[in-house]
Amino acid sequence: MMCYMSPTLEDVARAAGVSRSTASRVLGGYGPASPATRERVHAAATRLGYAPDPAARALVTGAGYRLVVAVAGMDAAVLDDPYVDRVVRATADAGAAYGIGASLHWLPLASAELELHRMAADRSVRGVVLVNTTEQILQALPRRLAGRVASIGIGAPGVPSFDVDNGGATTAMVRHLYASGRRRIAMVPGPSWLPCTQRPIDAYRSVMHQAGLPTRIVPGDFTAAGGRAAMLEVLSRWPDTDALVASSDAMALGAIAVLRARGIDVPGDIAVAGFDDIPFASYGTPALTTASHPVERIAAAAARAVLDQLSVPPVTAYPSELIYRESA
Numbered sequence: 001m002m003c004y005m006s007p008t009l010e011d012v013a014r015a016a017g018v019s020r021s022t023a024s025r026v027l028g029g030y031g032p033a034s035p036a037t038r039e040r041v042h043a044a045a046t047r048l049g050y051a052p053d054p055a056a057r058a059l060v061t062g063a064g065y066r067l068v069v070a071v072a073g074m075d076a077a078v079l080d081d082p083y084v085d086r087v088v089r090a091t092a093d094a095g096a097a098y099g100i101g102a103s104l105h106w107l108p109l110a111s112a113e114l115e116l117h118r119m120a121a122d123r124s125v126r127g128v129v130l131v132n133t134t135e136q137i138l139q140a141l142p143r144r145l146a147g148r149v150a151s152i153g154i155g156a157p158g159v160p161s162f163d164v165d166n167g168g169a170t171t172a173m174v175r176h177l178y179a180s181g182r183r184r185i186a187m188v189p190g191p192s193w194l195p196c197t198q199r200p201i202d203a204y205r206s207v208m209h210q211a212g213l214p215t216r217i218v219p220g221d222f223t224a225a226g227g228r229a230a231m232l233e234v235l236s237r238w239p240d241t242d243a244l245v246a247s248s249d250a251m252a253l254g255a256i257a258v259l260r261a262r263g264i265d266v267p268g269d270i271a272v273a274g275f276d277d278i279p280f281a282s283y284g285t286p287a288l289t290t291a292s293h294p295v296e297r298i299a300a301a302a303a304r305a306v307l308d309q310l311s312v313p314p315v316t317a318y319p320s321e322l323i324y325r326e327s328a
Contacts, residue, residue, distance in 0.1 A: 007048040015044035021085035021104070065126040066101040067091055067303055068119055072132040074193070076106045081222065082278065083295060084131065087152065090299035091129055098307050100126055107132075109193065113140035120144035127306035129299065130159075132194055147309065150302040154195045161315045162302045166247070166275065167199035169291040169320035173245050173273050174207040176289075177328060182243035182271055186216035188230040188255070190247045200247050200275075216241065220251050227254025235262075242270055243328065249274035249281045249290055256284065256327065271328035275320075286326035294318050 013023035018037060026041040027050075044050075069088050071078055078084070084104070092102040107115055107130075119125050120142040128145060130137065133153035141149060146158060155161025177185050187204045190197040201217065208215050216238050218230045227246055231254065234241050246252040252274030259266050266272055266286055274281065274290040281288040298318055305312050 007050045009050070011048055012041065012044045012050050015048060016040040019080045019082065019085065021082070021088065022080055024085075024088075024104075065099075066103050066124055067095050067306060068103055068105050068125055068128045069299075070105045070107045070115070070119070070128050070130050072107040072109060072112060072130070072134060072137055074109055074191075078132070079104060079106055083276070086295040087129070087131055087299040090296040091303045094300040094303035095307065100307060102303075107137065109134070109136075112137050116140055116145065117142050129302045129306065133161075134193065134195060148306055150305040152298055152302055155314060157314075160302075160305050160312045162298045162305070163196060163315075163317060164293050164295075164298065164320050165317045166196060166291075166293075166320065167203040169275060169322070170200040170203040170245065170247075171207055172320075172322050173275075173289075173291060173328075174204055176322060176324075177243045177245065177271060177273065178207070178211055180271065180328070183211075183213060184216070184238065184241050185213070185243040185245060186218065186234045186238060186241045188218055188220035188227060188234075188244065188246040188251050191221050192219065197247070204245065220247060222248040222250060224250045224254035224257070227251030228258050229254075231255035231258040243272070244270060245273045247275050249276040249278045249288060252288055252290070252327075253280065253284060256286075256288070267326065267328050273328040277323055281323075282325065284327075289325045289328035290323050291320045292323060293320060 009023055010020055013020045016023060018041060022037060023041050026038050027045060069091050071084055088102060088104050095102050119128060127148035130149060130151040133151040138156040138159060149159050151159050151161045153163055174185060189201050205215055218233045220226045220230050227250060244255055246255060252272050256266055256272050259270055264270055274288050276293045277290045281290050301316060
């Protein structure tokens with residue numbers, strides 16, 4: 001007898017050509033998406049016969065009280081990052097133990113204060129987990145949310161911070177590249193508007209200064225396209241570069257795509273290292289050397305801090321470990 005496997009949300013996302021988080025938003029009826037995207041997702045779900053699990057949907061859309069995962073960004077495309085999907089799933093899992101749902105919300109940088117006040121006025125909002133937190137967002141938090149907010153990123157008095165030690169990871173990675181004989185090491189950090197971007201930059205500058213080596217930094221945005229653009233700029237400005245450290249695996253993989261297209265050997269000519277250890281990192285050619293990012297642990301801790309209303313340290317930094325593979 002043949003066993004029929006019910007289509008999953010991942011199947012729908014793949015068929016529609018979108019991320020899992022986008023498919024989840026469209027089918028769950030929350031968060032922004034273009035009309036064309038909604039049409040593709042619904043068409044794929046109908047074609048595959050996808051039916052969402054009621055229990056899982058309750059966790060995501062929030063039956064009764066809910067935790068809002070508020071992700072700051074220049075535009076709604078920030079919600080398509082697989083990192084955001086991991087945060088939402090971990091937050092939903094943490095809230096399930098309390099009978100609390102989780103929902104995803106884009107926090108536009110240009111109108112963050114207005115959106116935060118709307119959340120504060122919404123009686124269904126038990127608390128907020130901020131992602132990509134900035135100083136401006138912290139200053140805009142309404143008093144009505146006091147004691148009900150945790151941050152994945154920088155924090156403030158009354159807003160505990162949970163994040164990975166990306167500065168320590170960058171220090172370790174640059175030292176690893178130096179120990180392997182690399183001397184002309186370039187760096188691609190994250191977006192300049194994110195405070196967490198500065199820690200890896202400071203760490204990189206410090207190690208390079210201690211080694212008596214010049215710094216080579218080009219802007220990045222955590223995307224593969226940004227990594228490709230950054231690698232092209234590095235090759236144009238410093239063609240003798242022998243290593244690149246990127247602040248995300250997506251950028252590192254984009255950089256490797258450029259090098260492969262130009263016939264530049266990785267790691268023979270240029271070593272490339274990333275950060276995050278996304279699932280695809282180990283499947284590339286060559287497999288990507290990177291650093292771990294315990295997103296689920298961080299998000300769950302932030303959610304519990306809001307739900308438990310317990311006193312927690314103002315800053316909790318989670319260690320990152322280097323994962324050595326073929327690219328560096």
